[in-house]
Amino acid sequence: MKLQQLIAQHILDVHNGTNWTEVNIADVLKDVSFKMAVTQTKASKNTIASLLYHVTFYNDVMLKRLEGHPPVINDANGFDMPPLHDEAAWQELKQKNITSANALAEAIQTIPDEKLFEPILPGYSQTYKSLHGIAEHAHYHLGQIVLLKNLIQGK
Numbered sequence: 001m002k003l004q005q006l007i008a009q010h011i012l013d014v015h016n017g018t019n020w021t022e023v024n025i026a027d028v029l030k031d032v033s034f035k036m037a038v039t040q041t042k043a044s045k046n047t048i049a050s051l052l053y054h055v056t057f058y059n060d061v062m063l064k065r066l067e068g069h070p071p072v073i074n075d076a077n078g079f080d081m082p083p084l085h086d087e088a089a090w091q092e093l094k095q096k097n098i099t100s101a102n103a104l105a106e107a108i109q110t111i112p113d114e115k116l117f118e119p120i121l122p123g124y125s126q127t128y129k130s131l132h133g134i135a136e137h138a139h140y141h142l143g144q145i146v147l148l149k150n151l152i153q154g155k
Contacts, residue, residue: 055141
């Protein structure tokens with residue numbers, strides 16, 4: 001198996017598959033209602049929904065970088081989620097996350113071998129390091145989502 005396929009699988013696993021932590025975003029969010037998703041706790045100004053929006057935002061950032069476009073990241077850093085008003089909007093956000101992970105994984109598999117250890121864009125870190133970073137980023141925020149979910153459920 002090529003290194004690109006392994007990295008792509010790592011991205012997919014944290015979002016909707018089996019990974020070494022035995023937890024993934026899709027499974028954790030299966031029983032999270034709209035009300036839970038937008039509940040703010042004393043533990044964080046972020047909500048489950050805003051964290052998911054942020055992870056999706058950065059999947060899209062990485063995809064743009066792979067396509068050769070340096071995206072503009074404003075001061076909100078992907079935490080400027082538009083308000084969610086209902087369950088349908090929450091379901092749409094969850095679907096956008098999975099769609100962004102699938103698109104990123106697909107793009108990763110097309111990276112030529114010689115590009116993996118070159119900067120993803122001029123002035124940026126190498127492609128390999130950037131892609132592992134985005135997987136680590138998703139794992140980090142998945143942990144926050146799990147903690148917020150447990151707090152909201154009173155666990």
